[in-house]
Amino acid sequence: xxxxxxxxxxxxxxxxxxxxxxxxxxxxxxxxxxxxxxxxxxxxxxxxxxxxxxxxxxxxxxxxxxxxxxxxxxxxxxxxxxxxxxxxxxxxxxxxxxxxxxxxxxxxxxxxxxxxxxx
Numbered sequence: 001x002x003x004x005x006x007x008x009x010x011x012x013x014x015x016x017x018x019x020x021x022x023x024x025x026x027x028x029x030x031x032x033x034x035x036x037x038x039x040x041x042x043x044x045x046x047x048x049x050x051x052x053x054x055x056x057x058x059x060x061x062x063x064x065x066x067x068x069x070x071x072x073x074x075x076x077x078x079x080x081x082x083x084x085x086x087x088x089x090x091x092x093x094x095x096x097x098x099x100x101x102x103x104x105x106x107x108x109x110x111x112x113x114x115x116x117x118x119x
Contacts, residue, residue: 006069006097007062013090014051015102021053030055050106057085065089065099 012021014034019041021032034049035041042048053061061082068074078089084105091098 001069003066006066009095009097010062010065011096011098012053012058013098013100014049015086015088015100016051016107017049018100021051021101032058051101051103052106053085053101053103057083061085061087061099061101 012032013019014021014036017034017036019035022035023030024033031052031054033052036046036049037052039048064080064082065074068078074089074092076089076092080087081104084103086102086104088100089097090100
């Protein structure tokens, strides 16, 4: 598999809400954020999910994951940090790779891994 094919297979999932991260236009740049940040994707009174990842962080993370793939250490359960982003490879198959991410700077640590409805 080439690096381009590898990068196209990766799907980023919010570790807080288990939703696919969306590419959004910010004030200055594009970035990924949880769909539950938008009021339309939340129940009334439910708090917004502030999990996000910049394009720069995404590129650094993809580079790190590619190196792990080349070294043969890329397996489900692989965990690590790239800047403020904590990641875990959660699913790996022939068609796609899911990587759960959480931005430790923008998401309170006690929320990580819990259902957002409890918050």
